[in-house]
Amino acid sequence: NINLSGALAFGRCVEENCPDVKGIYTRKRDVFIPLQRRADIANSNHADLLISIHTNSLPMGAVAYGSETYTLGMARASANLEVAKRENSVITLEDNNQQTYKGFNPNKAESYEAMRRLVPFMQRQYRSVGRPDKGVHQAGFLVLRNTSMPSVLTELGFISTPSAERYLNSAAGQQELSRSIYIGFLAYRRQHDRRKHFLPADLPLKHR
Numbered sequence: 208n209i210n211l212s213g214a215l216a217f218g219r220c221v222e223e224n225c226p227d228v229k230g231i232y233t234r235k236r237d238v239f240i241p242l243q244r245r246a247d248i249a250n251s252n253h254a255d256l257l258i259s260i261h262t263n264s265l266p267m268g269a270v271a272y273g274s275e276t277y278t279l280g281m282a283r284a285s286a287n288l289e290v291a292k293r294e295n296s297v298i299t300l301e302d303n304n305q306q307t308y309k310g311f312n313p314n315k316a317e318s319y320e321a322m323r324r325l326v327p328f329m330q331r332q333y334r335s336v337g338r339p340d341k342g343v344h345q346a347g348f349l350v351l352r353n354t355s356m357p358s359v360l361t362e363l364g365f366i367s368t369p370s371a372e373r374y375l376n377s378a379a380g381q382q383e384l385s386r387s388i389y390i391g392f393l394a395y396r397r398q399h400d401r402r403k404h405f406l407p408a409d410l411p412l413k414h415r
Contacts, residue, residue, distance in 0.1 A: 209375045216385035224407040246353040257358035264367040273339030276361040277346045322357035329391030336383040
Protein backbone atom coordinates (compact mmCIF):
# COMPACT_ATOMS: atom_id res chain seq x y z
CA ASN A 208 0.00 0.00 0.00
CA ILE A 209 2.68 2.50 1.02
CA ASN A 210 5.32 1.93 -1.64
CA LEU A 211 2.91 1.67 -4.56
CA SER A 212 0.83 4.66 -3.44
CA GLY A 213 3.98 6.72 -2.91
CA ALA A 214 5.36 5.84 -6.33
CA LEU A 215 2.07 6.64 -8.05
CA ALA A 216 1.78 9.95 -6.17
CA PHE A 217 5.34 10.90 -7.16
CA GLY A 218 4.56 9.89 -10.74
CA ARG A 219 1.49 12.13 -10.80
CA CYS A 220 3.61 15.08 -9.67
CA VAL A 221 5.95 14.47 -12.59
CA GLU A 222 3.17 13.88 -15.14
CA GLU A 223 1.21 16.98 -14.11
CA ASN A 224 4.19 19.35 -13.95
CA CYS A 225 6.87 17.98 -16.29
CA PRO A 226 5.16 17.19 -19.62
CA ASP A 227 8.52 16.63 -21.32
CA VAL A 228 9.30 13.69 -19.00
CA LYS A 229 8.17 10.16 -19.79
CA GLY A 230 7.67 8.23 -16.55
CA ILE A 231 8.07 4.45 -16.66
CA TYR A 232 6.78 2.39 -13.74
CA THR A 233 7.98 -1.05 -12.71
CA ARG A 234 4.35 -1.61 -11.63
CA LYS A 235 1.08 0.30 -11.41
CA ARG A 236 -0.88 -2.29 -9.46
CA ASP A 237 -0.31 -4.50 -6.43
CA VAL A 238 1.89 -7.21 -7.92
CA PHE A 239 5.39 -8.31 -6.95
CA ILE A 240 8.14 -7.50 -9.45
CA PRO A 241 11.44 -9.42 -8.92
CA LEU A 242 14.43 -7.23 -8.21
CA GLN A 243 16.31 -8.08 -11.39
CA ARG A 244 13.17 -7.44 -13.43
CA ARG A 245 13.00 -3.94 -11.97
CA ALA A 246 16.53 -3.25 -13.18
CA ASP A 247 15.75 -4.85 -16.54
CA ILE A 248 12.73 -2.57 -17.03
CA ALA A 249 14.88 0.52 -16.46
CA ASN A 250 17.71 -0.73 -18.68
CA SER A 251 15.52 -1.89 -21.58
CA ASN A 252 13.71 1.45 -21.66
CA HIS A 253 17.01 3.40 -21.71
CA ALA A 254 15.89 5.31 -18.61
CA ASP A 255 17.85 8.42 -17.67
CA LEU A 256 17.14 8.05 -13.95
CA LEU A 257 15.83 5.39 -11.56
CA ILE A 258 14.16 6.22 -8.25
CA SER A 259 13.32 3.13 -6.18
CA ILE A 260 10.81 3.71 -3.37
CA HIS A 261 10.78 1.46 -0.28
CA THR A 262 9.57 1.16 3.31
CA ASN A 263 11.87 0.19 6.16
CA SER A 264 11.23 -2.32 8.96
CA LEU A 265 12.90 -3.63 12.09
CA PRO A 266 12.32 -6.80 14.16
CA MET A 267 9.33 -6.80 16.50
CA GLY A 268 9.88 -4.61 19.54
CA ALA A 269 12.49 -2.36 17.90
CA VAL A 270 11.46 1.24 17.30
CA ALA A 271 12.96 3.66 14.79
CA TYR A 272 11.82 6.78 12.97
CA GLY A 273 12.85 8.64 9.85
CA SER A 274 13.67 8.51 6.17
CA GLU A 275 16.95 7.60 4.51
CA THR A 276 18.32 7.35 0.99
CA TYR A 277 20.94 5.12 -0.60
CA THR A 278 23.30 5.39 -3.53
CA LEU A 279 26.07 3.09 -4.70
CA GLY A 280 29.38 3.26 -2.86
CA MET A 281 32.02 5.28 -4.64
CA ALA A 282 33.94 2.24 -5.87
CA ARG A 283 30.79 0.59 -7.16
CA ALA A 284 29.56 3.87 -8.66
CA SER A 285 32.77 4.18 -10.67
CA ALA A 286 32.38 0.62 -11.91
CA ASN A 287 28.72 1.26 -12.66
CA LEU A 288 29.62 4.34 -14.67
CA GLU A 289 31.89 2.26 -16.90
CA VAL A 290 29.08 -0.25 -17.40
CA ALA A 291 26.68 2.59 -18.12
CA LYS A 292 29.00 4.07 -20.71
CA ARG A 293 29.11 0.73 -22.52
CA GLU A 294 25.37 0.08 -22.16
CA ASN A 295 24.38 3.56 -23.25
CA SER A 296 26.96 4.02 -26.01
CA VAL A 297 24.45 2.61 -28.51
CA ILE A 298 22.67 5.96 -28.16
CA THR A 299 25.27 7.55 -30.40
CA LEU A 300 24.31 5.15 -33.21
CA GLU A 301 20.65 6.21 -33.20
CA ASP A 302 19.25 8.75 -35.63
CA ASN A 303 18.45 12.12 -34.05
CA ASN A 304 20.03 10.98 -30.80
CA GLN A 305 20.80 14.55 -29.66
CA GLN A 306 17.13 15.46 -29.93
CA THR A 307 15.83 12.17 -28.55
CA TYR A 308 18.12 12.14 -25.52
CA LYS A 309 18.29 15.94 -25.12
CA GLY A 310 22.05 16.20 -25.14
CA PHE A 311 22.75 13.19 -22.94
CA ASN A 312 26.33 12.08 -23.51
CA PRO A 313 26.85 8.44 -22.45
CA ASN A 314 30.59 8.97 -22.07
CA LYS A 315 30.39 11.73 -19.47
CA ALA A 316 29.99 11.39 -15.72
CA GLU A 317 28.12 14.66 -15.02
CA SER A 318 24.71 13.04 -14.59
CA TYR A 319 26.13 10.46 -12.17
CA GLU A 320 27.86 13.17 -10.18
CA ALA A 321 24.63 15.18 -10.09
CA MET A 322 22.86 12.16 -8.59
CA ARG A 323 25.16 12.21 -5.59
CA ARG A 324 24.22 15.86 -5.08
CA LEU A 325 20.50 15.07 -5.39
CA VAL A 326 20.39 12.66 -2.47
CA PRO A 327 21.23 15.09 0.38
CA PHE A 328 18.73 17.54 -1.12
CA MET A 329 16.02 14.88 -1.01
CA GLN A 330 16.84 14.25 2.64
CA ARG A 331 16.44 17.97 3.38
CA GLN A 332 12.91 17.84 1.97
CA TYR A 333 12.08 14.95 4.31
CA ARG A 334 13.37 17.02 7.24
CA SER A 335 11.30 20.02 6.19
CA VAL A 336 8.07 18.01 6.65
CA GLY A 337 9.20 16.86 10.09
CA ARG A 338 10.63 13.44 9.30
CA PRO A 339 13.74 12.48 11.25
CA ASP A 340 16.76 12.40 8.96
CA LYS A 341 18.31 8.91 8.91
CA GLY A 342 20.93 10.16 6.49
CA VAL A 343 22.48 9.26 3.16
CA HIS A 344 24.14 5.87 2.84
CA GLN A 345 26.01 3.79 0.32
CA ALA A 346 24.98 0.25 -0.48
CA GLY A 347 25.23 -2.28 -3.28
CA PHE A 348 21.50 -2.93 -3.59
CA LEU A 349 20.69 -4.84 -6.76
CA VAL A 350 18.55 -2.11 -8.34
CA LEU A 351 21.43 0.32 -7.84
CA ARG A 352 24.14 -2.09 -8.89
CA ASN A 353 22.47 -3.61 -11.96
CA THR A 354 21.15 -0.49 -13.66
CA SER A 355 23.07 1.51 -16.23
CA MET A 356 21.72 4.94 -15.28
CA PRO A 357 21.97 7.18 -12.19
CA SER A 358 19.78 5.65 -9.48
CA VAL A 359 18.75 6.09 -5.85
CA LEU A 360 16.85 3.93 -3.38
CA THR A 361 14.86 5.80 -0.73
CA GLU A 362 13.32 4.38 2.44
CA LEU A 363 10.26 6.45 3.35
CA GLY A 364 10.00 5.34 6.98
CA PHE A 365 9.68 2.43 9.39
CA ILE A 366 6.44 0.48 8.99
CA SER A 367 7.38 -1.47 12.13
CA THR A 368 6.86 1.68 14.25
CA PRO A 369 3.07 2.14 14.73
CA SER A 370 3.03 5.95 14.62
CA ALA A 371 5.26 5.95 11.54
CA GLU A 372 3.04 3.34 9.89
CA ARG A 373 0.00 5.55 10.45
CA TYR A 374 1.78 8.51 8.90
CA LEU A 375 3.02 6.48 5.92
CA ASN A 376 -0.54 5.30 5.23
CA SER A 377 -2.11 8.75 5.65
CA ALA A 378 -3.00 11.25 2.93
CA ALA A 379 -0.63 13.76 4.55
CA GLY A 380 2.23 11.27 4.58
CA GLN A 381 1.69 10.22 0.98
CA GLN A 382 1.61 13.84 -0.24
CA GLU A 383 4.52 15.14 1.83
CA LEU A 384 6.86 12.25 1.07
CA SER A 385 6.03 11.98 -2.64
CA ARG A 386 6.49 15.73 -3.04
CA SER A 387 9.80 15.52 -1.19
CA ILE A 388 11.00 13.01 -3.79
CA TYR A 389 9.59 15.16 -6.60
CA ILE A 390 11.42 18.28 -5.40
CA GLY A 391 14.62 16.23 -5.21
CA PHE A 392 13.96 15.11 -8.78
CA LEU A 393 13.61 18.74 -9.88
CA ALA A 394 16.87 19.60 -8.13
CA TYR A 395 18.59 16.85 -10.12
CA ARG A 396 17.12 18.19 -13.37
CA ARG A 397 18.21 21.75 -12.57
CA GLN A 398 21.78 20.51 -12.19
CA HIS A 399 21.73 18.15 -15.16
CA ASP A 400 19.30 19.57 -17.74
CA ARG A 401 20.54 22.40 -19.94
CA ARG A 402 16.93 23.49 -20.47
CA LYS A 403 16.57 24.23 -16.76
CA HIS A 404 14.84 27.60 -17.36
CA PHE A 405 11.82 25.63 -18.57
CA LEU A 406 11.49 23.61 -15.36
CA PRO A 407 8.47 24.11 -13.07
CA ALA A 408 8.62 25.56 -9.58
CA ASP A 409 8.67 23.32 -6.52
CA LEU A 410 5.32 22.20 -5.10
CA PRO A 411 4.27 23.08 -1.53
CA LEU A 412 5.41 20.28 0.79
CA LYS A 413 3.11 20.41 3.81
CA HIS A 414 -0.25 18.70 3.48
CA ARG A 415 -3.26 21.03 3.67
